[in-house]
Ligand SMILES: Cc1cc2nc3c(=O)[nH]c(=O)nc-3n(C[C@H](O)[C@H](O)[C@H](O)COP(=O)(O)O)c2cc1C
């Protein structure tokens with residue numbers, strides 16, 4: 001590292017007040033400035049933050065969007081989910097390979113381009129899509145690719161590396177950098193005009209306790225998947241002792257197939273910030289943080305602009321809406337490509353500038369969360385619901401939905417249907433109703449509800465109702481037609497969990513890989529009935545013994561397809577007289593010769 005580089009890294013650290021907690025921002029800024037975080041940068045960061053270099057390296061190596069070694073200045077990432085692959089991602093990838101004379105996973109010798117697969121980028125309704133640095137390109141065809149590469153090569157300042165904070169400036173110059181609005185059907189939550197101050201003003205007319213009572217009366221349950229009662233979470237957080245209370249918004253949205261939070265952040269940011277501000281008042285908090293997944297960096301600028309407007313309107317900052325004692329502001333923290341950071345305790349670790357490894361619980365974040373202070377972590381959609389509840393009242397909210405699942409749910413619908421996008425539906429509608437709405441074919445083979453960590457629902461269950469008490473979902477709804485290979489899709493989802501396991505506990509770290517291998521054996525017709533049973537037993541063990549929600553749900557693609565499509569597994573059972581692909585004696589020949597003794601027949 002030259003003197004200039006060292007000074008530049010030191011300058012970045014100074015921008016963040018040499019604050020250890022802001023290590024993620026420092027790492028992202030260094031990555032964006034130099035294309036990687038090399039050994040020298042690690043040592044400068046460690047020295048200036050007063051921590052060990054191993055701690056910095058440990059953090060940096062955890063995240064997919066941070067590199068230890070230089071890659072291309074233009075990073076082209078294509079998602080390799082079942083949805084993107086069935087929409088033509090492979091053909092688009094081949095076109096990129098041809099245009100760049102590169103193979104997937106490679107970097108060009110001049111370090112201009114890196115081409116690679118990544119997991120879901122939150123665009124399942126507009127696949128094939130690509131992330132090029134911080135730009136998002138949607139609905140691609142192979143024919144678009146030469147124009148895209150020419151446009152990147154022609155960028156005037158040649159510096160297409162994402163800046164930090166990210167700028168959207170280059171998006172306007174790129175073909176296909178157009179995001180189609182994802183909302184297809186609005187319901188009571190999103191329909192009609194919205195006055196940004198209405199919910200906050202209604203809350204400020206009440207005491208914080210009364211606000212929590214109203215949220216409790218609405219029976220709002222968390223929209224991130226687990227369905228925890230929001231009023232109870234807010235009360236637990238408010239009642240916990242601490243020198244500060246934090247309002248955290250989970251905008252990590254890493255579950256393949258989901259994009260409704262991206263839609264809310266892009267199209268309804270005021271409702272999200274209203275909800276967070278109302279939570280801030282209820283919890284006695286002064287600080288809210290949105291944890292925005294790295295894949296959504298292109299939302300950074302518009303979200304910052306929206307925060308700035310709210311400050312100028314007196315909806316953020318000191319004395320909100322003229323209230324003498326209510327001071328609250330929101331900042332945005334970018335993530336760096338790790339699905340596990342959607343798990344609330346891993347999210348908090350990441351917010352504190354560490355690797356995103358889940359914490360042991362208890363204590364829960366409501367007691368010891370961000371900086372060990374009481375913190376409420378809620379999903380983007382949950383905050384939107386809270387804003388509307390304060391504006392229109394708990395009774396308005398409970399008038400929709402079912403007894404145990406009040407209100408509406410935003411569903412991200414993708415796959416084999418005529419109209420993919422976000423649908424706001426009242427809780428209680430059947431899966432059949434949804435399939436009609438989005439134009440799915442009558443012969444739909446199955447629906448993957450709530451993403452890979454959810455369940456594969458077979459046609460016999462399409463009459464089930466979407467509700468916490470029946471088919472519970474965080475929103476991801478992937479539809480697969482009769483020509484799709486159910487087991488191959490289950491294998492792709494199993495691969496996803498292998499890639500995303502944080503590696504902390506053995507059942508998940510080793511178990512996900514063994515499950516993937518088990519599925520491969522089954523799919524290739526090399527498994528006996530006993531092998532299939534063993535895979536099922538292993539899946540149950542991984543689900544039971546893993547430390548956090550990721551490992552506990554990772555076997556679901558296998559377990560739920562085994563339960564609902566046993567005939568597909570049976571059809572792949574190896575013939576009785578199975579001839580192994582590997583000739584054991586040949587495979588061992590070299591070792592036998594080295595050892596100098598022949599194997600003994602038993
Ligand atoms: C592996 C994993 C990933 C998760 N990802 C998300 C996510 O992207 N967004 C989200 O809101 N919740 C996610 N969750 C759930 C959160 O841990 C937490 O329950 C949620 O943010 C609470 O908000 P809510 O009560 O509003 O649903 C995830 C959980 C696990 C185990």
Ligand code: SF4
Nearest residue numbers: 502504505508548551
């Ligand atoms: S279950 Fe998986 S993701 Fe969770 S702590 Fe264990 S290894 Fe990490």
